[in-house]
Amino acid sequence: MALGIDLGSFDSKVVELIESNDAVQVKAMGTRPIFSDISAYSTEKLNKSVWSNTIQQLCKEKKLSIKKQKQVAFSIPSSKAIFKHLVTLEMDKEELVGTLELEAKKQLSGAKSDIIIDYHIMGQSKTEIDKINVLLAATTRNEVKRINGISKQIGFKNVLFNSDPIALLNCFLANYDISDEGVDVIIHSGSSYTGILVVGRDQHIFFREIDKGNDAFIREVMSNKNLNYSETASLVFKNGVNY
Numbered sequence: 001m002a003l004g005i006d007l008g009s010f011d012s013k014v015v016e017l018i019e020s021n022d023a024v025q026v027k028a029m030g031t032r033p034i035f036s037d038i039s040a041y042s043t044e045k046l047n048k049s050v051w052s053n054t055i056q057q058l059c060k061e062k063k064l065s066i067k068k069q070k071q072v073a074f075s076i077p078s079s080k081a082i083f084k085h086l087v088t089l090e091m092d093k094e095e096l097v098g099t100l101e102l103e104a105k106k107q108l109s110g111a112k113s114d115i116i117i118d119y120h121i122m123g124q125s126k127t128e129i130d131k132i133n134v135l136l137a138a139t140t141r142n143e144v145k146r147i148n149g150i151s152k153q154i155g156f157k158n159v160l161f162n163s164d165p166i167a168l169l170n171c172f173l174a175n176y177d178i179s180d181e182g183v184d185v186i187i188h189s190g191s192s193y194t195g196i197l198v199v200g201r202d203q204h205i206f207f208r209e210i211d212k213g214n215d216a217f218i219r220e221v222m223s224n225k226n227l228n229y230s231e232t233a234s235l236v237f238k239n240g241v242n243y
Contacts, residue, residue, distance in 0.1 A: 002071040010191030012054045032058040038230040052153040066155040073160040074147050078209045081139035082107040083165035085205040104138035113142040137163050165207045191215045
């Protein structure tokens with residue numbers, strides 16, 4: 001049994017997975033608005049107490065015992081991390097880790113704390129001799145401390161961390177086959193950010209985040225239609241943004 005949590009910036013999400021007959025199944029899942037009054041929505045109001053209370057209430061709604069959860073995974077927002085497919089020379093583990101740490105520091109150049117990396121070697125490059133394909137994921141120690149602090153306030157003891165792009169990729173691969181030709185594009189349309197993941201057979205995995213999400217569309221329609229946030233959100237989620 002495992003519980004996955006996405007703190008989010010508009011809705012918080014949880015999903016509980018169980019293994020049955022050599023297959024993974026969804027036992028429970030749900031979402032809950034972070035602000036009960038949608039008109040009060042603002043990312044500036046997000047804090048540890050707001051998130052922890054939302055997850056506690058969501059677990060209560062779904063009859064999920066916080067104390068009994070043994071495997072809990074929190075998603076690290078892609079805005080606070082990097083995910084990159086690299087092709088690099090074959091080297092020993094120590095040298096590879098050093099190379100990846102330098103790459104992570106370059107990508108997270110504005111970080112105000114130590115960098116934490118994880119990586120997965122996907123095998124030999126099919127186009128370049130003596131090179132390997134590596135997936136690099138990295139975030140800052142401060143971001144890990146932030147999420148860990150929220151998890152403790154909720155009541156979880158030990159948690160794991162995963163990045164949004166890896167979660168998207170794993171979800172896609174668990175449910176679909178990669179197309180034999182061309183590429184598959186997965187779009188994660190969040191409230192504050194939009195993530196674009198591109199995968200293909202024997203293709204370079206590409207991920208890019210755009211720092212605009214549904215909130216930007218809602219506020220644009222708000223100004224055009226002279227509606228409040230709640231009215232506009234309902235309109236946009238129902239009919240789209242073509243106004």
